[in-house]
Amino acid sequence: MNQSFFSLKKYLENLFLEVLKSLGFNKDIKFSIDRSPVSEFHYGSNILLILRKNNIDDDFINKFVNKIRLCYFIEKVEQIKGFLNIKFSKEIFKFVLNDFITNGLWSSYKISNSKVLIEFVSANPTGPLNAVNGRAASFGLVLSNVLKYFGNYVFKEYYVNDVGEQIEKLIDSVIQRIREVNNLDFNIPEDGYKGEYLKDFAIYLSTKFNITKDNVIDFVKNRELIYKETIDYFVQLHINTLNKFGVIFDNFFKQSSIKQEDLLNLIKYLEEKGLIYEENNAILFRSTYFGDDKDRVLRKSVGKVEYTYFAYDIEYIRNKFSRNFNKLITILGPDHHGYVNRLKAATSALNHNPDDHEIIVLQIVNVVMKDKALRMSKRKGILVLLDELIENVSPDILRFFFLSRLKDSPLELDIEFMKKLTFDNPLYYIQYVYARINGILRNFYNTDEIDLFKEITNLMNILKYELIDDKELEIFIQAIELRDHIYSSLNDPYYLVLWGSNFAKAFHQFYNSNKILCEDELGKDKQNIRLVLILFFRSLLESWASLLNITLPKKM
């Protein structure tokens, strides 16, 4: 364990592989390492079962187990029902704390240095952000933080779909609403946007441009101006909501910044690769060459807009790579899952490895009100606005809630339940750990301003490691599983939430049966061990909270 420490799980994994190699076994095998269900042990592995499956004899297995047993950090090894159970020694405590102090309080761990562009939310500027956008915003924010934690450069981008048939329909609807609020006859098209929010916008515009009954007819003829005003308004609305929600983007990329000539060049490029053909006056891209279900139209033969959204999207992908990003992440809503193959096909056609373009699909958010499911639709005007939710529930709790399910699971959002969250919710359970730790530290140090680094270093110099008991070692091991969970959260930030809940549970249990400031009952040496523990836990919680962009109160 010379290199910087990652986690006990990774440590065991490497140890097993090294020992196997030293015994002359070089075959690539997969085995599990998990917490042991036998309470006496910390970790358990099926590696022996796997080895037997590979026709390894008992003689070799005994040699293997004996070598593991000799390892400095391992106190006890036992085979139970074919599983290899491991108990770590107290030495691990000292080792991990040393790493903790040497490598910056566990606030980051560099293993990769890609330039990553992550695109998420990208809601159409046809209305305010809703609850579903909240899930994507929370997911993208935390994933970005985790990518940074591991050493990547991360750029958060929001794609503004300000071109296309939908936008034209939106402008049509806005014009009708302007007529309406100025007492003219009006008629919102069947496939237009019917939400009341457009009426509010029409009132806003009417005030801004001093529209009266006399000039309204002229005003609605100025489609260019209305277009510009509408897009600006809704993009700004999105930015405002996201700021309140705590999600800040590095860039808002407008679809309209992609010009006709860019698209012409793109089509020419694809044509030279033999990936373009014409049919019924439309230009199609052979995405089936790359595994898509069917070829896709790039230039249309009908409609108000010449190129499809997909044509812009291919150019957008090209644009992203041309800005020297070597990894793209695109987060899509569940209604766009049919789009994945198309985007992968486009990435391949542009001579990039499709693996460098990760496409993540989030499952839906079901909004439930009084036991009735509502179906959200922007066009029909049925919406649960993100702004409304933020008014009722703090952004921290809300973002935490959005990450409390795996990305593939539908998330049920009960309006009544959300209101209740203000008083009773799983985030408070974790924040309470932090408050309790700080309460204890305040009692001991008489201040909230504590130099964690200095205090831990001082205590480590006088610590009697032999006095650490199994319960202390256990909660310590549970705490440092944080690294494994951060690693898992590259796949799904849910695992970060999970660590918080698990650790809080363990801490509250420990707290209830073990006093930290126990000098009078158990002596100063015992107290020092527990002080180091909670100082360390405080730092871990701070790292954890910064990855989730959550604030931790010192008092509750």
Add this chain to the structure above:
RNA sequence: GCGCCUGUAGCUCAGUAGGAUUAGAGCAUGGGAUUUCUAAUCCCAGGGUCGCAGGUUCGAAUCCUGCCAGGCGCGCCA
């Protein structure tokens, strides 16, 4: 019809590569803990044929096949 996702306790969900004593949490329900660093906490109890049926395996909630149920998608919309 085809594709993707889901089906586990009354409710909401974990179980990430097929593994282990008794399939786990939270909420809800019932009972208990406060001379003790914050009770926004802890402890105990009840509650499950893991959608159904086959199959593979030493071993299946997990993999395969079929079926049933729900959601979403299958535009020259985005």
